[in-house]
Amino acid sequence: MxxxxxxxxxxxxxxxxxxxxxxxxxxxxxxxxxxxxxxxxxxxxxxxxxxxxxxxxxxxxxxxxxxxxxxxQLVLRSIDSQLGIQLGALIALSDDEDRHQCLFLGPDGASMKLQQDGQTVQVIGPQAPLGQLLLGKGVGDEITLRVASGVQLLEILSVD
Structure with missing residues (x-):
C-alpha cells in the first residue's frame, strides 16, 4: 500500500x-x-x-x-521504533478471530473508508478510541479495545 x-x-x-x-x-x-x-x-x-x-x-x-x-500539513514518515505509531502510520491489525484490518492514522476529522489495491483502509484520528490506543505502540504489540459488544483483542501485524 x-x-x-x-x-x-x-x-x-x-x-x-x-x-x-x-x-x-x-x-x-x-x-x-x-x-x-x-x-x-x-x-x-x-x-x-x-x-x-x-x-x-x-x-x-x-x-x-x-x-x-x-x-x-501531515508529513508522512517511516516508522521510528523509538516513537512507535504516530500520525501518518499505515497499520495492519488482526483480531482474535484472525480477521485483518488496515488503518491509516491521521489528524482528526477525516474518518472515512478508502480503497487501495482491492483492500479497504479505514482512516481514523488520534482522538478515536482505537487511535488513542495505537499511539506509541509497535509491531507485535497487543491492544484491548472496549466495544459495545465487549472487549476486542487486537495485534499489530505491521506498521508503515
Missing amino acids: NKTELLQQVLKRLEDDHLQAQQAALTAYETATAKENIAENKYDTLGLEASYLATGQARRAAAIRQTLANWK
Missing part, C-alpha cells in the same frame, strides 16, 4: 466535501435572503429557518476547511 496515494485520496475527499458544504451554505443563504421569503407574519419562518441552515452549513464548511488544512 502507498501512504502517499492514501493521503491524496483523503485530501481529494475532503476538498469535495468542502466544496459541497460551501455550495449548501450558499444555497441556504440565497434562500434566507430571497425577497419572496421575507416574513409576512410571525408564523412565516421560512427565511429564518433558512438562515439557521446557512449558518450551520457555513460552520460545517469551516470545520472541513480546518480538517483539510491539518491533513495538508
Whole structure:
C-alpha cells in the first residue's frame, strides 16, 4: 500500500466535501435572503429557518476547511521504533478471530473508508478510541479495545 496515494485520496475527499458544504451554505443563504421569503407574519419562518441552515452549513464548511488544512500539513514518515505509531502510520491489525484490518492514522476529522489495491483502509484520528490506543505502540504489540459488544483483542501485524 502507498501512504502517499492514501493521503491524496483523503485530501481529494475532503476538498469535495468542502466544496459541497460551501455550495449548501450558499444555497441556504440565497434562500434566507430571497425577497419572496421575507416574513409576512410571525408564523412565516421560512427565511429564518433558512438562515439557521446557512449558518450551520457555513460552520460545517469551516470545520472541513480546518480538517483539510491539518491533513495538508501531515508529513508522512517511516516508522521510528523509538516513537512507535504516530500520525501518518499505515497499520495492519488482526483480531482474535484472525480477521485483518488496515488503518491509516491521521489528524482528526477525516474518518472515512478508502480503497487501495482491492483492500479497504479505514482512516481514523488520534482522538478515536482505537487511535488513542495505537499511539506509541509497535509491531507485535497487543491492544484491548472496549466495544459495545465487549472487549476486542487486537495485534499489530505491521506498521508503515
